[in-house]
Amino acid sequence: MKANDVILQTATKVVAFIIFLFSVHIFFAGHFAPGGGFVGGLLTTAAIVLLLLAFDLKTVQKALPFDFMIVVAIGLLLALGTAAGSILFDVPFFTHAFDDFALPLFGVSSLHTAMIFDAGVYLVVVGSTITMIQAIGGDS
């Protein structure tokens, strides 16, 4: 029996983007408001899981053709690299740097290397959760 899930798939196409945008918002809000890399990553995963529910594994893998273990490795490298950057300046490990920059569109914004560390966390969370879901759902 083949179920007709036009409504689910159509709704997903809209909602998945909204969830993804919200996850990006949560990720960037982390420094001054609740949020950060971990919840941001989980929300992005939630968007992908919704896609997986509405479509099937192969379609989603075709849409997002990444090896998610590599995503984990890149995330770890980003996090370690941010922390280890301080070694070059001979200050204690994990010393972060920040400054105000006048960006074109955004105006004067305060940029902090903790953001790059958080991006690493984000990638590790997305990579590891999707790897788990793909590994469990994969062999049928």
Next chain:
Amino acid sequence: MINLLLFPIILPFFFAIVLLFFRENVRMQRVVTVIGLAISFIAALMLLAKVKSDGVQALTLGSWPAPFGITMVSDMISVLLVTTSILITFFVVIYSFTAIGTEREKFYYYPSILFMLTGVNGAFTTGDIFNMFVFFEVLLIASYVLIVLGGEKKQLRESIKYVLVNVISSALFVVTIALLYSVVGTVNMADIAVKISEIGQPGIVTVIAILFLLVFGIKGALFPLYFWLPGSYAAPPMPVLTLFGALLTKVGIYAITRTYTLFFIHDIAITHELLLVLSLITIVAGCIGALAYFDLKQIMIYNIVITVGVILFGVAQMNKAGMAGAMFYLVHDMIIKGALFLLIGIIIAITGTSNLRKMGGLMKTYPSLGWMYFIAALGLAGIPPLSGFVAKLLIVKGAFDAGNVWGSIIILASSLIVLLSVMRIFIYAFWGKPVEVPATKSGSYQKMMIPAVLLVVLSIAYGVGSEWLVPYMTDAADVLLNPSIYIDAVLKE
């Protein structure tokens, strides 16, 4: 280079991440792992020299002032353990090339080893009790992977037990830290020591001390809490068992030593007496197990339990000889257990069984293996020129100084039983009528012998050169017996 003390943690971590990028390429995996461990070892040696010349190294991450950031502290004992861990891992990795099989190597075997080493080195170096919990989890989760990797029926069954026990003990660890935090209001270890001595260790802190003994006793296999170890350690393949036997219980021992010499030193009559009694019962229980089995793996696994008792007995004396002996024994045991496990791994690979009754007469066909095993066995028991001797001598001397005559007698008697248990392996496996053994490739035998022989040679050098090592061990014992050195190094202005 103020970050030098972090290099033995960061480097294995970095190389483990790099290994994730090419899982299928076994040759690259091997090469990168060996290079990574070699570089980490050099960094650890530089750190050892630095700690020897300049005293305790401390660094608070993120440039925060001391009790507020995470402090990493490298004193003599932690740097010695870090160096030995990297060395043992190095030899086990070389041994794994022939012993583990490409199926496992293709499935994140080497990254898991390096992640575990990251956790082990981190747990040895950290100066923050919650950070120690995190590093415990890093090494435990990597060890879960290693114990189950390969997916044999036995591994699946035993890994469930292992994970269950460790999840429970980790939860208990968190609860204990929460209790300690609610009493002293800090998680920095030096700061905790100061706060506890300010309030003079009331009853609640003694309760926390015993909870810590429970937590680390499960990790380090202390008497009533070692029940999980014999089954779980027999499941994984030999190189993994070597790593576990040489490194993992030592982390628990180190944690007990650290907390019982830094935090809970104001009510020794209760806490250290309990530690003393438990360590003696651990020795007795381990001796019974070591004599009861006709299985190579089980005999050696129960020898791990005996070791835990001997080291903690030395620590419980709280005097200079006992502590120096315990530190000597800790490093000695990592090396000799590594060597012995690798050697019995070769015996099992040759005979195809771990049952003593089914083997015999290996001396005719593999004389070098026989003599290497013989030397390592004598080293484990503590025969004078070899490495176990000085350590046990100091522990017994410490016990006599502290007036624990019966304890010393149990230690000495346990040496005899250790000797008996390992000699039984020698007699059954190497003497007697040769037994038909399945054909093995002589090439793989040679390759497996190299790391094992190097470790035996290292343990001989450790025994013969113990005079040269004494200043290092006394430095280690000094920091443990005078917490003020540790506290000053961390909370300096």
